[in-house]
Amino acid sequence: xxxxxxxxxxxxxxYRSDFPILSREVRPGVPLIYFDNAASTQxxxxxxxxxxxxxxxxxxxxxxxxxxxxxxxxxxxxxxREKVRAFINAPQREQCIFTYGATSGINIVARSWGDxxxxxxxxxLLTEMEHHANxxxxxxxxxxSGAVLRHIPLTEDGLLQLDALDxxxxxxxxxxAFVAISNVLGTINPVGEIIRRGHQAGxxxxxxxxxxxxxxxxxxxxxxxxxxxxSGHKMLGPSGVGVLYGKRELLEAMPPFLGGGxxxxxxxxxxxxxxxxxxxxxxxxxxxxxxxxxxxAIDYLNRIGMDAIAHHERLLVTRAHxxxxxxxxxxxxxxxxxxxxxxxxFSLDQIHAHDVAEVLDRSGxxxxxxxxxxxxxxxxxxxxxxxxxxxxxxxxxxxxEQLAPGLDAAKRVFHRKRNFG
Ligand code: PMP
Numbered sequence: 001x002x003x004x005x006x007x008x009x010x011x012x013x014x015y016r017s018d019f020p021i022l023s024r025e026v027r028p029g030v031p032l033i034y035f036d037n038a039a040s041t042q043x044x045x046x047x048x049x050x051x052x053x054x055x056x057x058x059x060x061x062x063x064x065x066x067x068x069x070x071x072x073x074x075x076x077x078x079x080x081r082e083k084v085r086a087f088i089n090a091p092q093r094e095q096c097i098f099t100y101g102a103t104s105g106i107n108i109v110a111r112s113w114g115d116x117x118x119x120x121x122x123x124x125l126l127t128e129m130e131h132h133a134n135x136x137x138x139x140x141x142x143x144x145s146g147a148v149l150r151h152i153p154l155t156e157d158g159l160l161q162l163d164a165l166d167x168x169x170x171x172x173x174x175x176x177a178f179v180a181i182s183n184v185l186g187t188i189n190p191v192g193e194i195i196r197r198g199h200q201a202g203x204x205x206x207x208x209x210x211x212x213x214x215x216x217x218x219x220x221x222x223x224x225x226x227x228x229x230x231s232g233h234k235m236l237g238p239s240g241v242g243v244l245y246g247k248r249e250l251l252e253a254m255p256p257f258l259g260g261g262x263x264x265x266x267x268x269x270x271x272x273x274x275x276x277x278x279x280x281x282x283x284x285x286x287x288x289x290x291x292x293x294x295x296x297a298i299d300y301l302n303r304i305g306m307d308a309i310a311h312h313e314r315l316l317v318t319r320a321h322x323x324x325x326x327x328x329x330x331x332x333x334x335x336x337x338x339x340x341x342x343x344x345x346f347s348l349d350q351i352h353a354h355d356v357a358e359v360l361d362r363s364g365x366x367x368x369x370x371x372x373x374x375x376x377x378x379x380x381x382x383x384x385x386x387x388x389x390x391x392x393x394x395x396x397x398x399x400x401e402q403l404a405p406g407l408d409a410a411k412r413v414f415h416r417k418r419n420f421g
Contacts, residue, residue, distance in 0.1 A: 010304060010312040012396045018044040018300075019394055030364040033399045038183050038211060038343050038390035039368050040233045043297075047236055050296035051289050062288050063262060063279070077288055080295030081278070087298045088228065089219040090245050094277040097244040097251075098286050102210040103133040105229030105244035106177070108281060109206055110137035112254040113227075114175075120146030123172040125203070127152040127160055127189075128380050129182045132373040134208045138177060152178070154380055158185035158334035162193070169201035176205045180212035184374045184388065185334030186317065186343030188212075195225055204250070210234055214392075215313060215341050217306040220245055232290060237297035241290035244281065251277050258283035309393045313342030316391040319400045320344045327407055333381055342391035345372070348407065351414045353385040359410040360387075365402060 016022050019042050026032050034042060054076060060069035062077045078093075085093040099105045114137075118124075124138050128151050142149050150168050153161045160178075169176075176198035180191050191207060198205040206227040209218060213228075214235030220228055227246045233239040246254075256263050256274045260283035265273040274280045301309070318337040321344065324330050329349035334340060348356055353369035360367055368388045371378045378384060389403065 010308040010393060012312065012394050015044070015304070016394050016396075018046070020045055020048075022394060026361070026364040026366075030362075033363075033365045033395075033402055035389040035391065035395065035399075036366045036368050037392040037395075038234070038372075038388065040239065041214065041236050041392050042394070043236055043238070043293075044300050046300060047238070047293050047296045051238065051293045054289050054292050059289070061285055073288060076292045076295075077286070080291045083295040083298045084243050087218070087302070088213065088243075088245055089221050091221065092248065095245055095248055095251060097246070097278045097281045098291050099229070099242040099244050099281075100240055100287060101231040101233070101242035102208060102229045103137075103231075103242075105227075105242055106133055106206070106208065107137045108244055108257045109227050109229075109246075109254075110141045111257040112281075113204075113250065114138075114141040114147075115144065116255055118145040118147040118174060121172060122147040122174045123150055123170070124148070125150045125152065125168055125173050125176045125178075125198070127178045128154045129158070129160070129185060129187065129374065129377050130177075130179055131183055131208065131210070132375070133210070134177055134179060135376065147174070148172075154377075157336070158182070158187050159339060160187075160189055160194075162190065165194070165197050169197060169203070171202060173198070173201050173203040176203050177208070178206075179208040179210075181215065181341045181343075182334070182374075182377075183211050183343065184345045184372050184377055184386065186340035186345070186390075187335055188216075188339060188341055191225075192223060195223055199224070211341065211343070214301075215306075216310040226250060232294035232297065235294075235297055236300055237294035238290040241287040241294050243294075248277070251281070256280045256283065260284045262286070304393060310341075312393055313391050316395055316397065316400050317342045317344060319397055320389060320391075320403060323400065323404050324407075327404070327411075329411070330407070331383075333383070333386055342395075343388065344390075345386040345388040347383050347386050348410065349414070351410060353387040355414060356387040356407070356410050359413055360403075360406045363402065363406045363409065365389075365406050 058072040060073045062074050081093045084096045195205045204226040207225045209230040213230040232241040263283040265275045321337050331347050333345045357369035
């Protein structure tokens with residue numbers, strides 16, 4: 001066991017057996033090393049069981065029925081919302097809207113708040129490191145409203161150029177929407193400072209917490225953030241559920257986006273009155289069982305502790321950097337480990353990222369290759385695609401060490417092909 005591992009307060013080996021999938025072999029004799037956590041994480045048995053139990057014992061639609069099962073499902077669904085509230089320290093659980101993921105949360109704000117409030121010439125400030133989920137909805141809103149998009153530029157080493165805020169933030173800025181942790185660079189942005197600066201300029205602030213809420217403590221009241229979005233499937237929960245948090249007065253003033261059952265107080269043939277929060281933004285049958293699974297995931301994360309998780313991932317990413325930096329021809333995108341979470345994206349010689357991923361897969365190492373839904377970011381650094389290893393609480397330093405032989409193999413295979421192919 002290495003020195004780094006001894007100082008870690010989190011022993012991943014104590015948790016790995018909770019995750020059935022982590023003990024499978026990718027092929028006979030090749031164990032799985034799962035480094036694709038920024039795309040989606042794996043599930044502990046108790047999260048899976050919470051959903052199985054719901055289906056086997058309690059399942060019914062929520063907020064509609066009088067019968068016993070409907071009441072039990074209601075209760076489980078409400079408990080899940082309360083777990084979300086406590087996890088991000090929201091003042092009231094009605095401020096936590098269940099969505100279908102971070103993407104749908106951003107689209108709700110763009111369609112609802114955006115359409116109601118933006119006019120030609122208003123500005124939305126984004127950054128050059130955004131996921132497409134935090135670019136395209138604002139581009140669509142700009143098209144509809146005549147608002148203008150601005151972007152905080154990046155430094156060569158993957159940090160936001162905060163001095164640009166002096167000129168980018170003006171009285172025209174109505175919204176600042178940015179990512180707390182980049183899904184490509186791993187950069188942990190100075191969230192508190194950007195929120196404060198945005199508010200000073202009179203703008204609202206939306207935080208894309210898809211990569212931060214699963215990996216570090218989040219306190220929406222301490223941050224004073226106006227909107228926060230995140231996804232269940234990146235924090236040990238199931239896919240198909242996410243959360244939009246918003247300040248109560250904002251959510252109350254916003255018109256509903258999707259219309260349908262569940263979101264109304266009264267409907268006549270030609271008009272409707274919207275319901276109260278959170279129903280107003282949860283038209284149709286919500287992701288009932290996924291939300292319950294997310295609640296179980298939050299219980300699991302709370303027992304380990306978000307600070308311990310963040311610390312453990314810092315150890316992993318520091319080791320990954322040390323290994324990757326020794327590999328000739330390898331270029332890491334993004335800052336040094338002290339500024340980042342457990343994500344490392346890199347390019348290797350002239351080898352395409354998909355080829356790197358394919359060779360690593362032969363050793364059971366699952367990474368992601370491509371533009372990771374951040375094409376403008378890749379353009380900024382003049383790379384078409386990168387290979388990305390991303391870590392979570394169940395990854396070990398021993399697994400990270402396997403990147404070295406895996407990448408050596410990639411170099412051997414492709415240099416041989418180039419020389420003799
Ligand atoms: N923002 C960031 C930073 C992300 O990493 C992702 C997922 N890759 C999203 C938004 C979108 O999340 P989802 O696909 O779950 O809606």
